[in-house]
Amino acid sequence: MKGYFDYNATTPLLPAAREAWLKASDAFWYNASGLYREGGAVHRHLDHARERLGDLLGADPERIVFTGGATESNNAVVRSIARRNGASSVVLSSPLEHPSLREPLRRELGARVVELTTTEAGVCDVGDLEKKIAAHHPALVTLMAANNECGTLQPWKEAARLCKDQGIPFHVDAAQWVGKLPSEGLGECDYVTGSGHKFGGPKGIGFLVLREESEPLDFLFGGPQENGRRAGTENYPAIEGMVTALETLAPRLEEVRSRQSVLRAKFIGQLRAALGSVRVIGEGADCLWNTVMFVAPQGDNRKWCARLSQAGFQVSTGSACSAIKDGSSVVLAALGASLEEMRRVIRISAGWDTTEEDWEGLAGALGNVKN
Numbered sequence: 001m002k003g004y005f006d007y008n009a010t011t012p013l014l015p016a017a018r019e020a021w022l023k024a025s026d027a028f029w030y031n032a033s034g035l036y037r038e039g040g041a042v043h044r045h046l047d048h049a050r051e052r053l054g055d056l057l058g059a060d061p062e063r064i065v066f067t068g069g070a071t072e073s074n075n076a077v078v079r080s081i082a083r084r085n086g087a088s089s090v091v092l093s094s095p096l097e098h099p100s101l102r103e104p105l106r107r108e109l110g111a112r113v114v115e116l117t118t119t120e121a122g123v124c125d126v127g128d129l130e131k132k133i134a135a136h137h138p139a140l141v142t143l144m145a146a147n148n149e150c151g152t153l154q155p156w157k158e159a160a161r162l163c164k165d166q167g168i169p170f171h172v173d174a175a176q177w178v179g180k181l182p183s184e185g186l187g188e189c190d191y192v193t194g195s196g197h198k199f200g201g202p203k204g205i206g207f208l209v210l211r212e213e214s215e216p217l218d219f220l221f222g223g224p225q226e227n228g229r230r231a232g233t234e235n236y237p238a239i240e241g242m243v244t245a246l247e248t249l250a251p252r253l254e255e256v257r258s259r260q261s262v263l264r265a266k267f268i269g270q271l272r273a274a275l276g277s278v279r280v281i282g283e284g285a286d287c288l289w290n291t292v293m294f295v296a297p298q299g300d301n302r303k304w305c306a307r308l309s310q311a312g313f314q315v316s317t318g319s320a321c322s323a324i325k326d327g328s329s330v331v332l333a334a335l336g337a338s339l340e341e342m343r344r345v346i347r348i349s350a351g352w353d354t355t356e357e358d359w360e361g362l363a364g365a366l367g368n369v370k371n
């Protein structure tokens with residue numbers, strides 16, 4: 001994975017996750033609802049995986065519903081809360097959210113979404129949240145934990161505390177946090193979204209932690225799977241792969257954060273040595289250890305990506321999900337970037353085992369591609 005710097009888009013399967021996935025696919029492919037011994041065994045393994053994930057997240061396992069990924073989890077929370085609370089309900093959110101949250105909010109609530117203000121560095125303002133909670137008494141507050149584009153960490157722990165004090169349900173989209181930073185505090189949130197392929201697990205599998213285990217949310221309707229909460233045959237092999245991936249990474253997170261933060265800071269220095277005084281989006285705020293988003297001094301970001309790809313490096317122009325045809329990004333607009341700047345934005349996102357040579361190699365390639 002030497003030249004791969006697009007981990008926020010997706011990650012390669014960790015070897016342990018691949019092994020767990022293959023083993024589960026070979027030995028435990030039966031339907032977990034089967035009334036024979038083999039079905040019962042899958043059911044037990046599934047329950048065990050739920051318990052292990054609960055331990056990792058600090059949440060009661062019975063609160064966890066396995067889903068098809070973070071998009072499904074985000075859609076289910078928004079749809080359910082909006083429909084349950086009727087036409088006068090308001091939801092507080094931020095302009096930095098992922099499209100899988102923004103789009104259901106727009107469809108279900110339209111003008112009843114109240115956005116929080118953000119600092120220029122790309123962080124939601126907790127003071128503003130406090131004021132808006134008092135003014136609107138929202139049916140839900142939803143904030144992401146870490147931004148997928150510029151990597152800024154959001155004040156979700158403070159928001160969760162504020163909401164708890166006021167008795168307001170709080171949802172955190174932790175798709176870019178889980179597996180990169182310690183999970184402490186996630187179990188205290190009412191709803192938590194996560195996605196396996198963002199941390200070395202398989203694609204198409206994720207989870208939502210619910211406020212209460214028996215809470216009815218609008219996932220998929222049909223059979224009684226997931227204790228009657230989400231219909232559809234459980235994807236036990238993918239669940240096993242996802243949970244194994246998180247178990248593999250969890251003990252390493254502090255070490256990875258301290259090592260990679262040094263390499264990231266060095267890279268920003270090398271980037272400026274190679275390209276001149278580039279603007280780094282989110283500079284001055286706490287950021288994910290793996291993400292650097294910057295505005296290239298000239299040229300079109302798609303051309304930069306293509307030339308870097310020829311040189312063996314995979315980077316992106318921002319989020320795969322919010323890359324709009326004209327190159328604009330709602331998130332970057334919220335951070336005060338002009339359309340012209342957005343067309344020069346490049347996102348680098350490293351992995352747990354990205355080495356100093358890999359980071360240096362990328363800085364060197366950026367310098368070469370410029371000429």
Ligand code: PMP
Binds near residue numbers: 174
């Ligand atoms: N939320 C965030 C913050 C994300 O970064 C992503 C993936 N880019 C999603 C949600 C959607 O995740 P999935 O691919 O699992 O549907």
